[in-house]
Amino acid sequence: MNSNLKREIIIENNSHPFHKETKGEEYIKINTRNESCIDNINLFLKIENNLIVDLYFDGEACAISTSVTSIMIKTLIGKTLDEALVISEEFEKMINEQEYNKNILGELNVYDEIYKQPNRKNCAILPFKGLKQIIKKSD
Amino acid sequence: MNRNDFPMLNKDLIYFDNAATTFKPQIVIDRINKYYINQSVNINRSDYDLSQELSTEIEKIRTQVKNFIHAEDSKEIIFTSGGTHSLNMVVFGFCASYLKPGDEVLTTETEHASLVLPFFELAETNQIKVNYIDLDKNNEVVLENVKKAITPKTKVIALAHITNVIGDVRPLQEIIEYAHLHNILVIIDGAQSISHLKVDVKQLDVDFYAFSGHKMMGPTGIGILYGKYNLLEQMKPLILGGGVSATFQKEGQYLLKNIPEKFEAGTQNLSGILGLGSAIEYLEKNRDEVYLQKLKKYALSKMKEISQIKIYNEYSKGPIIIFNVNNVFSQDTAIYLSKKKIAIRSGNHCAKLLNNLGLNNTCRLSLYFYNTKEEIDSLIKALNNENILEESL
Ligand SMILES: Cc1ncc(COP(=O)(O)O)c(C=O)c1O
Numbered sequence: 001m002n003s004n005l006k007r008e009i010i011i012e013n014n015s016h017p018f019h020k021e022t023k024g025e026e027y028i029k030i031n032t033r034n035e036s037c038i039d040n041i042n043l044f045l046k047i048e049n050n051l052i053v054d055l056y057f058d059g060e061a062c063a064i065s066t067s068v069t070s071i072m073i074k075t076l077i078g079k080t081l082d083e084a085l086v087i088s089e090e091f092e093k094m095i096n097e098q099e100y101n102k103n104i105l106g107e108l109n110v111y112d113e114i115y116k117q118p119n120r121k122n123c124a125i126l127p128f129k130g131l132k133q134i135i136k137k138s139d
Numbered sequence: 140m141n142r143n144d145f146p147m148l149n150k151d152l153i154y155f156d157n158a159a160t161t162f163k164p165q166i167v168i169d170r171i172n173k174y175y176i177n178q179s180v181n182i183n184r185s186d187y188d189l190s191q192e193l194s195t196e197i198e199k200i201r202t203q204v205k206n207f208i209h210a211e212d213s214k215e216i217i218f219t220s221g222g223t224h225s226l227n228m229v230v231f232g233f234c235a236s237y238l239k240p241g242d243e244v245l246t247t248e249t250e251h252a253s254l255v256l257p258f259f260e261l262a263e264t265n266q267i268k269v270n271y272i273d274l275d276k277n278n279e280v281v282l283e284n285v286k287k288a289i290t291p292k293t294k295v296i297a298l299a300h301i302t303n304v305i306g307d308v309r310p311l312q313e314i315i316e317y318a319h320l321h322n323i324l325v326i327i328d329g330a331q332s333i334s335h336l337k338v339d340v341k342q343l344d345v346d347f348y349a350f351s352g353h354k355m356m357g358p359t360g361i362g363i364l365y366g367k368y369n370l371l372e373q374m375k376p377l378i379l380g381g382g383v384s385a386t387f388q389k390e391g392q393y394l395l396k397n398i399p400e401k402f403e404a405g406t407q408n409l410s411g412i413l414g415l416g417s418a419i420e421y422l423e424k425n426r427d428e429v430y431l432q433k434l435k436k437y438a439l440s441k442m443k444e445i446s447q448i449k450i451y452n453e454y455s456k457g458p459i460i461i462f463n464v465n466n467v468f469s470q471d472t473a474i475y476l477s478k479k480k481i482a483i484r485s486g487n488h489c490a491k492l493l494n495n496l497g498l499n500n501t502c503r504l505s506l507y508f509y510n511t512k513e514e515i516d517s518l519i520k521a522l523n524n525e526n527i528l529e530e531s532l
Contacts, residue, residue, distance in 0.1 A: 011528065060499070062474075063471045
């Protein structure tokens with residue numbers, strides 16, 4: 001994938017994020033604020049039989065955090081919690097320039113050059129940190 | 140201000156984050172080095188010449204600070220590790236015993252965490268109440284609103300002299316005068332003002348005034364707490380150790396020394412104090428507020444010509460401009476500017492109560508005496524770009 005296309009996908013997911021909507025009590029909720037000074041994202045998760053049946057977010061964040069959250073949600077709906085955790089791990093490896101499994105990351109591969117911008121790494125990982133927290137909370 | 144005095148200005152970077160910290164002139168760096176190369180001993184404990192001379196020099200700087208802020212007595216000057224430390228000393232060392240359950244502290248929603256959080260903690264432990272002064276339409280403090288917020292239970296007003304986000308200069312003279320008529324003490328966070336205003340604590344009649352060295356070209360890790368003599372006498376030290384006690388016995392009794400020694404437990408940041416002395420000397424000789432105000436006006440007028448920029452604090456008097464680029468998150472703008480080698484700050488700038496004012500995420504341009512018109516022009520050129528978001532990625 002060339003850089004322009006990657007950038008377009010990121011911009012599109014930033015300006016028109018997927019499943020950006022505040023949800024109520026029927027969802028498990030966490031906030032990512034304690035991980036970052038600026039980005040402030042809430043995740044809303046619904047699980048049935050270990051399956052992520054629904055995932056939404058709201059809040060304010062930079063273009064990278066916002067778009068990662070959007071694509072993360074698209075990728076994870078319908079996955080089991082274990083699958084979600086594996087994807088999260090592979091994504092973090094990619095961001096941290098370690099060996100990773102490209103095949104399971106799908107559209108998330110558009111972030112495979114973020115490591116070139118160290119000040120963006122945390123923004124990219126933040127939504128997945130939130131995901132891990134919310135999965136823990138669902139236990 | 141001579142840019143050649145600042146080694147950091149040789150870098151390929153336009154630095155507009157001066158509210159976070161300022162660059163240091165060579166004389167400050169040299170003074171710190173001189174301590175480590177030629178004077179690296181401790182003070183007050185030894186009889187040899189080098190130690191005696193250094194003790195004298197440190198006390199001279201206490202006097203220099205006293206003169207710098209026009210205090211009455213150099214005993215009213217306490218060396219701390221920074222503004223945050225100074226404010227914590229006042230809140231936990233003084234207010235904790237001065238304020239009784241039900242008493243009220245007045246502050247605003249534009250204060251820094253270093254001022255607000257200690258009071259929040261005190262509100263929990265001592266059952267005091269933190270109340271807020273309404274801000275005017277420009278998010279600034281006016282005396283009328285201070286008067287309205289005062290109740291018979293108000294015992295302390297705690298404010299920044301200049302805030303670190305809005306950059307507004309508070310009308311302290313009239314606030315303090317009014318407060319004292321009602322037996323209310325006033326604690327001032329001078330972190331942002333100390334470089335820019337000629338602070339006269341005696342004329343202001345302020346009760347406590349706190350600031351950091353590093354925001355006025357001094358080293359990090361050194362700050363000052365000024366307090367009125369009689370209030371400092373009532374204040375308790377937060378930490379105890381070498382240098383604070385006159386006597387102690389194994390039964391556990393001890394007698395604290397007088398002020399300021401009782402507040403300066405342990406070995407002090409000696410190189411920091413020496414560097415601060417040089418910073419004050421440099422600042423007093425070289426600060427040019429007229430130049431800085433002109434520069435800010437220039438930046439404002441140029442930024443206002445760019446239609447995609449929204450400015451939030453047009454009317455404030457401090458050297459700070461907060462803004463956003465339409466449809467671009469503040470952090471994305473800051474990262475874009477960083478790619479252009481321009482340093483600004485984005486976010487809420489440690490003043491998280493600003494969320495209530497709809498100002499939680501902004502870009503902050505904070506100017507200092509060494510910034511130039513050419514640097515502003517580079518910023519304007521960078522901001523005059525419709526693809527800021529794309530280019531931030
Ligand atoms: C208004 C204000 N108060 C307090 C502080 C705290 O100063 P320091 O971090 O030097 O202790 C700052 C620094 O950011 C500030 O801007």
